[in-house]
Amino acid sequence: MHIAIATTEFVTEPTFSGGLSNFTTNLAGILRNHGHQVDVFVVADTDEVFIWEDGIRVHRVKYRKEIEELKYIPLSRLRRHALTVWCLWGMSYVINRKIKEIHKETPFSVIHFCDSAILWACCPGSIPNVLRLSSSPYLVRRALVSGELPFDYDAALKSRDLQERIYDFELRKMKTIIAPSYLVGGVIEKKLGRRVTVVESPFCTDISGMDNTLYNEKLLGKKYFLFFGTLNFLKGIHVIGQAIIDIFERYPDFYFVFQGRDSKLSWKGQELTGKELLKMFAGKYAERIIFLLPISEKKQVYGVVSHAELVVLPSRVDNLPNTCIEAMALGKVVIGTRGASFEQLITDGYNGWLIERDNPSSLLEKMDQAMRMTEEEKVLFGERAKKRLKQMSPEEFYKKIMDVYVGAMEGQ
Known part of the structure; x- marks a missing residue:
C-alpha cells in the first residue's frame, strides 16, 4: 500500500513531544517495516521534503501559526472561536492540497489522519481515509479550565461552542473513525451516534539501556513518588496538591518529584504556574518537592521512573497516556484515575x-494501600502490568490497523 499520514506533530519536528508525535512516529515505522510506502505530511514553518529512517518520505508543509498568536490578541469569545476555526481550516487546506498533489503522481491507497486541528476537514473524498481521535476536545478543554470545581463529565458532553459545532460537522463526514481508548470512542458514539473502532496504540519503546545520568545528578539516595507529564489541571496536579501535606506527613522520608512542562493556571482568582500552585499547597514542606524540566532523552526519563516508589497520574481525562504505559513497562506500581481511560490498562488492586x-x-487511600504492599507484591503487580502491554505489541497493532485500512478501502 501507499499510505499518507497527516499530522501536526512528528519526531523530526522541533515541537516533537507527547502522545500524538509518539503515535505518528510509531505508525510510520511499523507500516514501513511491513513493506508499505509511507509519506508523512506535517504542518511546519517551511516547505521541505526529505527521507527519514529507511525510506519514510516526510513533507513539511508551510503554514503560518496564527493560532498561537490568537492567545495574545484581545477578542470576544465568539470572534476568538471564529478565527481559531478559520486558522484550523487553513491548516487542513494546505495539508490536503499537498496530499492531492502527491496523489496525482503516485496514488495513495489510504490517508491516515492523526487527529489534531481538524486536519481532515478538507480531505479529498476520492481517497479512502481513516481518522484517529487522539483526544476528546469536549472533555479536554473543560478539564483544563479550573481545578477548584469537580470536573463534570456529563456537562462537558452537553456543552457546545462554535468550535465544537464545527468539529462535530466535520467529524460526521468521516467514514472510518478509530480511537485508542473506549473513553474517547464512547464520547463520539454518545454525541454523534457514530461507530468508533478501538485500536490501542502500539507500545514500541525500547526501555533497555536506560540512562541514569539525571537520576544520579538530582535524585540519587532519595526516596520519592513521581508525577510526570504537563503540570496542569487536566493531568490532575491539583489533586496531588490538595493531598500533598498529608502525603509528606505520613511519609516523612519521601520527596515528591514532578517531571514535565509547566503551565499557567488560575486558582481562586490567583494567577499561578503549576510549580507555584504545588509549592503553595505544600506550605512548610515545599522543599520536599523536586521539579525536573521536560526531558527530550527518553532513556533519562526511564532512569527517573525506574527508581520511583510509586507513579501517581491522577488525570481528569486521558487517552491511554504514554506516561502510564511507560511506567507499567518498567514494572512500576501506577495510580491512575477511574473513568479517565486508565481502567483500560489497570485492574484496580491487580x-x-x-x-x-x-x-x-x-x-x-490508594497511596496508603500501595505503600503497605510487600516487595514481592510490587514485583507481581509489575509482572502483571508488563503482561497487559503485550496486547499492545507492534504486531498486534499492525493486524488491527490493516483490517481498518482494508475496511476503509472496501467501503469507499
Missing part, C-alpha cells in the same frame, strides 16, 4: 490502583 476523579482522599 496490576495497579485506581482513584476517583478530583478526589484527594481517594488518592491518599
Whole structure:
C-alpha cells in the first residue's frame, strides 16, 4: 500500500513531544517495516521534503501559526472561536492540497489522519481515509479550565461552542473513525451516534539501556513518588496538591518529584504556574518537592521512573497516556484515575490502583494501600502490568490497523 499520514506533530519536528508525535512516529515505522510506502505530511514553518529512517518520505508543509498568536490578541469569545476555526481550516487546506498533489503522481491507497486541528476537514473524498481521535476536545478543554470545581463529565458532553459545532460537522463526514481508548470512542458514539473502532496504540519503546545520568545528578539516595507529564489541571496536579501535606506527613522520608512542562493556571482568582500552585499547597514542606524540566532523552526519563516508589497520574481525562504505559513497562506500581481511560490498562488492586476523579482522599487511600504492599507484591503487580502491554505489541497493532485500512478501502 501507499499510505499518507497527516499530522501536526512528528519526531523530526522541533515541537516533537507527547502522545500524538509518539503515535505518528510509531505508525510510520511499523507500516514501513511491513513493506508499505509511507509519506508523512506535517504542518511546519517551511516547505521541505526529505527521507527519514529507511525510506519514510516526510513533507513539511508551510503554514503560518496564527493560532498561537490568537492567545495574545484581545477578542470576544465568539470572534476568538471564529478565527481559531478559520486558522484550523487553513491548516487542513494546505495539508490536503499537498496530499492531492502527491496523489496525482503516485496514488495513495489510504490517508491516515492523526487527529489534531481538524486536519481532515478538507480531505479529498476520492481517497479512502481513516481518522484517529487522539483526544476528546469536549472533555479536554473543560478539564483544563479550573481545578477548584469537580470536573463534570456529563456537562462537558452537553456543552457546545462554535468550535465544537464545527468539529462535530466535520467529524460526521468521516467514514472510518478509530480511537485508542473506549473513553474517547464512547464520547463520539454518545454525541454523534457514530461507530468508533478501538485500536490501542502500539507500545514500541525500547526501555533497555536506560540512562541514569539525571537520576544520579538530582535524585540519587532519595526516596520519592513521581508525577510526570504537563503540570496542569487536566493531568490532575491539583489533586496531588490538595493531598500533598498529608502525603509528606505520613511519609516523612519521601520527596515528591514532578517531571514535565509547566503551565499557567488560575486558582481562586490567583494567577499561578503549576510549580507555584504545588509549592503553595505544600506550605512548610515545599522543599520536599523536586521539579525536573521536560526531558527530550527518553532513556533519562526511564532512569527517573525506574527508581520511583510509586507513579501517581491522577488525570481528569486521558487517552491511554504514554506516561502510564511507560511506567507499567518498567514494572512500576501506577495510580491512575477511574473513568479517565486508565481502567483500560489497570485492574484496580491487580496490576495497579485506581482513584476517583478530583478526589484527594481517594488518592491518599490508594497511596496508603500501595505503600503497605510487600516487595514481592510490587514485583507481581509489575509482572502483571508488563503482561497487559503485550496486547499492545507492534504486531498486534499492525493486524488491527490493516483490517481498518482494508475496511476503509472496501467501503469507499
